[in-house]
Amino acid sequence: MVMAGVPRRGVGSTDGRGGALQPSQASDGRGAMSTPRPALRIAGVSKHFEIYASPAQMLLELIGFGTRHERFSALTDVSFEIGRSEVVGIVGRNGAGKSTLLKLVAGTLAADAGTIEIDGRISAILELGTGFHPDYSGRENIVMGGLCLGMTRREIVAKQEEVVAFSELGDFIDRPFRTYSSGMQARLCFATALACEPTILIVDEALSVGDVRFQRKCFAHFETLRARGTTILLVSHDMNAVAQICDRAVWLERGRVVGAGPAKEVAENYMRAMLSNATTAAVVAPTTAPTSAPNASSVTTSATPSAATALGGDIAPEIRYGSGAAVIEHVEVVDAAGNPVNLLRPRTAYTLRAHVRAVQALDDLHVGFAIRTVRGVELFSINPRPQRVAPVPLAPGESVTAEVAFTNHLAPGDYFLTVGAWGLGEGAHHDRRVDVLQLHVAGDVGALAQSLVDLEAKYRFVSHGAVQ
Secondary structure (H helix, E strand, O other): OOEOOOOOOOOOOOOOOOOOOOOOOEEOOOOOEEOOOOOEEEEEEEEEEEEEOOHHHHHHHHOOOOOOEEEEEEEEEEEEEEOOOOEEEEEOOOOOOHHHHHHHHHOOOOOOEEEEEEOOOEEEEOOOOOOOOOOOEHHHHHHHHHHHOOOOHHHHHHHHHHHHHHHOOHHHHHOEHHHOOHHHHHHHHHHHHHOOOOOEEEEEOHHHHOOHHHHHHHHHHHHHHHHOOOEEEEEOOOHHHHHHHOOEEEEEEOOEEEEEEEHHHHHHHHHHHHHOOOOOOOOOOOOOOOOOOOOOOOOEEEOOOOHHHOOOOOOOOEEEEOOOOEEEEEEEEEOOOOOEOOEEOOOOEEEEEEEEEEOOOEEEEEEEEEEEEOOOOEEEEEOOOOOOOOOEEEOOOOEEEEEEEEEOOEOOEEEEEEEEEEEOOOOOOOEEEEEEEEEEEOOOOHHHOOOOEOOOOOOOOOOOOOOO
């Protein structure tokens, strides 16, 4: 793991080369428009490397036997801006300059030209395990990583147990780092990088080695970070992930920005170019920056599974928040016989249940359910209003169970259930439990490898005979 240090200042304005991502304008309250300060501004940045055929050639050049190296341009005149609370993907084929760009932003490399301005504290997860001593325990590496982030020892001690809990390493936290699997290393790197509460978080493919449960936990935490105003830079070769997770994307090709704009459009253009073996594409015009995320100061995480989830299999630690006017005490999925399950069969009937207790008097309790993929894509949601079901009034201490009967048409894979309770006139949830249950749909993935739902489709060819 590589950590960044002091922010750099003194950047001139970008000129839009390469399709710069520009923040939207905001009013100053007097009718005038002012441009909010971006979290990251990169202007005309270039980086070159001198490549030698052998160490001997470097020595010959050093003692005066002429130029013995070739000049490789990793980045050339890269310019763009990123606003606060944005999740921005960096895409491009191997060798396009993605990792070099992130190292420049993180401060582990120096640019040969151009300027970079970072407003706030930055934390980076680059090459997995970089900066962690293989013979130190996980706990000792948390301290070392925190110091690299610029934290004081007192801050590290205060955060240490939080890091241990997020990493889910258990007793392994006191074992040498070299004994960890790549997934365990990713957990510790990610948890440590979050300890400093960064303004900008950089992730370079490190999460790809984690298991599905930890990946979902990280993606859910991205939502929490965004709500707190954190900007996230994510490098990925998975264009579905970029389109689903990111607001914007920057496409690098041979060290230059050839596309920037809405993540879905950039991802589609990139895939089209890769399939046609193209090396350039039209720049996607940037649109307005996303609005600020809602306040999430009351967000908490819990790694303790409820009774309903203690059924075996991987269970995702939930994120939970709310005013406390009502409490979602128990969530479960039951089969036709009423048995709680988290392993679902295709094309089979089940019922979602949420048991809710009122803490305060409630005039109109609403309870909603949502099912999401590992990357947070919402596939299904339901609540009383669209179903024309009257909300329930409750006195303090009274309880009610909300039920949703459904037939499972999800494709084989892993999914996560979120449940929320709120009042129609309320501005916030009474209680919201994000990823309270992890569900696994069994079956042959091969037939639906690229699908999220099973439509019970039947495929065939219809012969029309020979054309005369």
